[in-house]
Amino acid sequence: xxxxxxxxxxxxxxxxxxxxxxxxxxxxxxxxxxxxxxxxxxxxxxxxxxxxxxxxxxxxxxxxxxxxxxxxxxxxxxxxxxxxxxxxxxxxxxxxxxxxxxxxxxxxxxxxxxxxxxxxxxxxxxxxxxxxxxxxxxxxxxxxxxxxxxxxxxxxxxxxxxxxxxxxxxxxxxxxxxxxxxxxxxxxxxxxxxxxxxxxxxxxxxxxxxxxxxxxxxxxxxxxxxxxxxxxxxxxxxxxxxxxxxxxxxxxxxxxxxxxxxxxxxxxxxxxxxxxxxxxxxxxxxxxxxxxxxxxxxxxxxxxxxxxxxxxxxx
Numbered sequence: 171x172x173x174x175x176x177x178x179x180x181x182x183x184x185x186x187x188x189x190x191x192x193x194x195x196x197x198x199x200x201x202x203x204x205x206x207x208x209x210x211x212x213x214x215x216x217x218x219x220x221x222x223x224x225x226x227x228x229x230x231x232x233x234x235x236x237x238x239x240x241x242x243x244x245x246x247x248x249x250x251x252x253x254x255x256x257x258x259x260x261x262x263x264x265x266x267x268x269x270x271x272x273x274x275x276x277x278x279x280x281x282x283x284x285x286x287x288x289x290x291x292x293x294x295x296x297x298x299x300x301x302x303x304x305x306x307x308x309x310x311x312x313x314x315x316x317x318x319x320x321x322x323x324x325x326x327x328x329x330x331x332x333x334x335x336x337x338x339x340x341x342x343x344x345x346x347x348x349x350x351x352x353x354x355x356x357x358x359x360x361x362x363x364x365x366x367x368x369x370x371x372x373x374x375x376x377x378x379x380x381x382x383x384x385x386x387x388x389x390x391x392x393x394x395x396x397x398x399x400x401x402x403x404x405x406x407x408x409x410x411x412x413x414x415x416x417x418x419x420x421x422x423x424x425x426x427x428x429x430x431x432x433x434x435x436x437x438x439x440x441x442x443x444x445x446x447x448x449x450x451x452x453x454x455x456x457x458x459x460x461x462x463x464x465x466x467x468x469x470x471x472x473x474x475x476x477x478x479x480x481x482x483x484x485x
Contacts, residue, residue, distance in 0.1 A: 194226060203230040221251035228260055232267075240264045255284035255291075262294050266301070274298045289315040293325035300328055305335035323349070327358045334365055342366055357387035361396065368400060376400050430465050437461050 190213055197206035207230040214223050224247035231240035241264050247257040258281035265274025278295045285291065296311035309332040315325035326349055333342035343366045349359035364379030380397040384390065437458060444454035 198226065198229065201233065203233045206230050207234070219250050221247040221254050221257065224250065225254065225257050225260065228257070228264075232260060232264055235267075237264050237267050241268075253284060255281045255288075258284070259288075259291050259294060262298065266294070266297055269301075271298050271301045275302070287318060289319040289322045289325060292318070293322055293328060296325065296328045296332070300331055300335065303335070305332040308332040309336070321352075323353065323356070327356075327362065330362045334362070334369075339366060339369060355386055357383045357390060357393070360386065361390070361393050364393075364396060364400075368396070373400050433461055433464070 190209055194206050194209050194213065197203075197209065207227060210223055210227050210230065214220075214227065217223055224243045228240045228243035228247065231237070231243060241261065244257045244261045244264065247254055248261070251257075258277045262274040262278035262281065265271065265277060275295065275298045278291055278298060281291045282288070282295065292311050292315035296308040296315065299305075299308035299311060308328060312325045312329035312332060315322050316329070319325070326345060330342050330345035330349065333339075333345060342362070346359055346362040346366055349356055350363060353359060360379045360383035364376045364383060367373075367376035367379055377397065377400045380393055380400060383393045384397065387393070440450075440454055440457060444450040
């Protein structure tokens with residue numbers, strides 16, 4: 171990978187701009203992304219065509235899960251320096267998060283044309299290929315990354331995923347065990363271990379692994395779905411409850427309001443009908459109570475699930 175220092179402009183060698191840049195680097199080092207981005211805005215006002223600043227801005231946006239902003243910043247970095255390979259790599263990482271796999275593959279291939287011996291680039295390419303359901307090519311890319319850096323954790327994670335997709339279960343399990351041994355707090359490693367246990371019919375061990383993965387990374391939707399599949403096999407009614415929770419939580423805020431308001435309009439129609447036909451009133455009140463509970467549950471479903479994971483109510 172081309173180092174960031176190679177792109178540092180001479181005007182930072184001394185004076186206030188140099189001090190500000192060092193502060194940005196220090197904030198990024200300690201993962202204070204928001205504060206670093208705040209300082210970057212001031213530097214960009216002075217140097218709007220400096221690719222390294224746009225790259226750093228993209229990096230900060232990426233870690234703040236602002237993927238559209240990250241994509242824009244990284245494309246500006248590339249616009250001002252078309253040979254800035256770290257920007258292509260980060261653009262591929264953003265594409266991976268946004269499910270823009272072909273776009274990401276194009277970006278990472280460009281990065282590799284500029285630096286073919288970077289293990290991060292090769293591991294990212296493998297992840298994109300795996301998402302495109304090309305596990306054999308992904309495995310080749312991970313092996314190339316591990317040949318450069320045998321301890322590359324991300325490459326080992328993707329390699330395990332590729333082995334699972336190819337049905338090479340014993341090798342995948344060995345890889346997952348190695349990952350857990352090197353990092354017991356790896357959500358990905360626990361997830362891969364859970365997949366292997368599920369495939370071997372060991373549902374209890376699979377559930378435990380998925381729960382451990384979610385305690386480390388509660389936002390991972392893939393692990394949530396995997397857990398639900400295991401729960402559905404072991405506890406159908408309980409799984410149905412949580413599947414309904416997931417269904418509600420995945421709507422956007424606007425969609426949830428749409429559902430609530432749509433049901434509210436329906437409740438008004440039923441209320442008018444119940445007043446017109448008094449015999450219907452006893453049926454209306456339970457429906458009204460159910461509607462209120464539904465509105466509340468629409469907003470608390472996912473926090474309730476996360477609380478259940480944290481407090482170990484699901485075992």
